[in-house]
Amino acid sequence: MSDDKPVIKKIRSTGAMRALMAAYFSELNEAAKTDSAKVAWCTSVGPAELLRSFGFQVYFPENHGALLGSSRMAADLIPAATAAGYSPEICSYLTSDVGAYLNKTTPLSRAFGIEAVPKPDVLVYNTNQCRDVQDWLAFYQREFDVPLIGIETPRSISHLSREMIDGLIAQYTALTPTLQEISGTSFDLDRLKKVMASSYRCTMQWKKVLRIAEKQPSPITFFDGTIHMGPAVVLRGDERAERYYETLLTELNERVNSGVGAVDDEAHRLYWEGMPVWGKLRDNAEQFAANKACVVASTYCNSWIFEDLANDNPFEGMARAYSALFIVRSEEYKERYITAMAADYDIDGFIYHNAKTCPNNSNCNYGMHRRLTDKLGIPHVVIDGDLNDLRLYSEEQARTQFEALIEQLEDSAA
Numbered sequence: 120m121s122d123d124k125p126v127i128k129k130i131r132s133t134g135a136m137r138a139l140m141a142a143y144f145s146e147l148n149e150a151a152k153t154d155s156a157k158v159a160w161c162t163s164v165g166p167a168e169l170l171r172s173f174g175f176q177v178y179f180p181e182n183h184g185a186l187l188g189s190s191r192m193a194a195d196l197i198p199a200a201t202a203a204g205y206s207p208e209i210c211s212y213l214t215s216d217v218g219a220y221l222n223k224t225t226p227l228s229r230a231f232g233i234e235a236v237p238k239p240d241v242l243v244y245n246t247n248q249c250r251d252v253q254d255w256l257a258f259y260q261r262e263f264d265v266p267l268i269g270i271e272t273p274r275s276i277s278h279l280s281r282e283m284i285d286g287l288i289a290q291y292t293a294l295t296p297t298l299q300e301i302s303g304t305s306f307d308l309d310r311l312k313k314v315m316a317s318s319y320r321c322t323m324q325w326k327k328v329l330r331i332a333e334k335q336p337s338p339i340t341f342f343d344g345t346i347h348m349g350p351a352v353v354l355r356g357d358e359r360a361e362r363y364y365e366t367l368l369t370e371l372n373e374r375v376n377s378g379v380g381a382v383d384d385e386a387h388r389l390y391w392e393g394m395p396v397w398g399k400l401r402d403n404a405e406q407f408a409a410n411k412a413c414v415v416a417s418t419y420c421n422s423w424i425f426e427d428l429a430n431d432n433p434f435e436g437m438a439r440a441y442s443a444l445f446i447v448r449s450e451e452y453k454e455r456y457i458t459a460m461a462a463d464y465d466i467d468g469f470i471y472h473n474a475k476t477c478p479n480n481s482n483c484n485y486g487m488h489r490r491l492t493d494k495l496g497i498p499h500v501v502i503d504g505d506l507n508d509l510r511l512y513s514e515e516q517a518r519t520q521f522e523a524l525i526e527q528l529e530d531s532a533a
């Protein structure tokens with residue numbers, strides 16, 4: 120494997136994205152300080168559209184968790200959460216975020232000049248992704264003494280039955296009286312439909328961004344995607360996110376039209392299964408680029424594509440969108456999904472990240488990696504690591520595994 124340090128190509132639109140994220144955090148900060156708007160904390164695939172329709176400023180603790188990871192602050196903060204009784208084996212977003220709170224620190228200060236995360240008026244979860252999110256927000260319920268409400272979604276879903284959808288619609292509907300009371304705003308169906316329509320347009324733009332990586336060479340990598348997904352996560356339902364993706368798409372289309380790939384001389388096209396290693400994004404990106412390998416697709420970045428939001432009944436749209444996503448589905452569904460992605464993106468190899476503190480986003484613990492390689496004839500490697508806790512990531516092991524995959528691909532091409 121080559122050790123040459125390649126230049127990671129800058130995406131010009133990154134400046135516009137950072138400006139948008141700065142505006143988002145500044146508005147949140149202002150709302151929390153002046154009470155000009157109520158602040159809702161929401162899990163990343165929670166009912167953000169419903170909250171926005173009531174005029175809440177919406178803050179996502181998982182986004183903060185990712186910032187703690189990418190700023191490499193996490194490993195120093197996790198011990199504070201451990202000392203408070205949170206196991207180092209549970210979600211390291213949770214433990215680093217709780218640790219940051221207990222240490223009164225945040226990466227938002229350095230990035231956006233914000234002193235502290237905005238205090239919540241309400242905490243809203245959806246257990247579609249895991250139970251950790253509920254326990255995470257329960258910590259803050261005890262700290263801030265504000266209501267904790269949410270949706271409990273079934274997991275390992277093969278088929279979304281009518282009965283299941285109706286049960287979920289009832290849960291979404293049941294949130295409205297509390298949200299109405301806290302926001303001081305009456306529920307308005309037309310406003311919700313408007314937010315849903317914007318969120319849907321945003322999600323479809325984001326899908327176009329990810330799908331452009333089907334082109335050869337791909338103008339974007341998975342590592343770029345983890346950065347540029349920010350607006351789709353925290354600002355879906357806000358028209359500024361849609362406009363941002365128009366800008367990004369224009370730039371990516373320019374690359375396609377002039378045959379410019381994100382990785383020079385792209386020779387291998389890889390799929391990343393599982394969470395990013397936030398503190399190693401750049402290192403990982405450089406390792407692959409140095410070997411003419413482009414990670415063109417991932418399960419993770421695709422998790423913010425919610426096609427089911429397009430529904431005449433917005434409650435049904437949310438119920439379907441937030442229970443149809445990959446993480447909520449059965450093993451058979453996941454295998455079909457990855458099989459289709461491998462064909463669409465012309466994948467040569469799979470990388471499975473076994474994130475030790477997130478079994479929910481690690482799909483190599485029940486044999487799926489072996490089954491897919493046998494079925495598709497596409498090689499894979501597994502790296503052991505973590506989303507945030509770099510004490511669980513071995514640079515050496517990851518490098519050896521990446522090298523093994525590249526060598527295998529080069530041997531089969533020779």
Ligand code: SF4
Pocket residue numbers: 181210211212213248249250251252476477478479480506
């Ligand atoms: S899905 Fe994983 S990373 Fe996300 S909140 Fe749950 S345990 Fe943490």
